[in-house]
Amino acid sequence: MVKEAEPSVGRWRRRFDSSASAGVPAHVTVLVPFLDIDRIDAAVIDELRELFGEHSPFTVRFDSCRRFPDVLYLAPTPDQPFRALTEAVAARWPEAPPYGGQFTEVIPHLTVAHGQQAHVLDEAEAALTVLLPITADVASVSLFVSDGDRWHQRAEFPLHG
Template sequence: MYRAGVTALMVVVKEAEPVVGRWRERFDSSASAGVPAHVTVLVPFLHSGRIDAAVIGELRGLFGAHSSFTVRFDECRRFADVLYLAPSPDQPFRALTEDVVARWPEAPPYGGQFAEIIPHLTVAHGQQAHVFDEVEAALTARLPITSNIASVSLFVSDGDRWRPRTEFLLSG
């Protein structure tokens, strides 16, 4: 995921950063690579060399057809090696992903590794259970986090860092 030219579509959740930032810096390597607190819409997306004005225009139209929405993060959940905040509702995130994949089926979520789309905001990964327990206890005391989701951002990796390239506004 850190190869030069890899792109990602993400919903940046600025309101989460004060709550999860210090934990992400310690336990989520993407934070030190320039990725803010976010919910992934699609990674990897198209190689950066394929993203031209036409693709940007299509993304602008695709995301502009979706309404902005309010989301709450009020609980932690886990995958086998990931601690994350679960968004509620999560369907608007799923709809964004599904629409991008319907247009670019050659770019399945996470390279096709997972059968189900589960929107999430990663806080920590690759840690032992007691570390997840500690982080979860600290986070739970500071929840919920509420955010108005009004855009999707295109990020590009240079091989070391991720940088925002373009932001696409949702309608409303």
């Protein structure tokens, strides 16, 4: 979760990012999809705790808006710590490749809006640009699971380094 971004991006996400209305706060995804909910047992939680605990906390800045086709997002700098977290989880659970293996490169990002026409993305970008940069301290990774309707935080894993 990136709590520091919520005051700036929250209203845009609530309107134009379906994950926000499903209970997901502002965030940079480490890995989606992960394991089926019935596979996430105490052993998996313990492995995640150990895996993330090997990584150090870090500070990130979001100082620019960028786009994928029909997606407006904030780009984190540096993005390498997020990449390292994704690579570590994907290496441990190769059956759960990032984004189902759809993309050859995973680009860390904080989604603000998706599935909208260009003029909506333009409006959101213009409003957000004047609020940047946003600085955030990343000291943990949260695991969210879906009940089919909403997402719920199941666990939080501190980064110790």
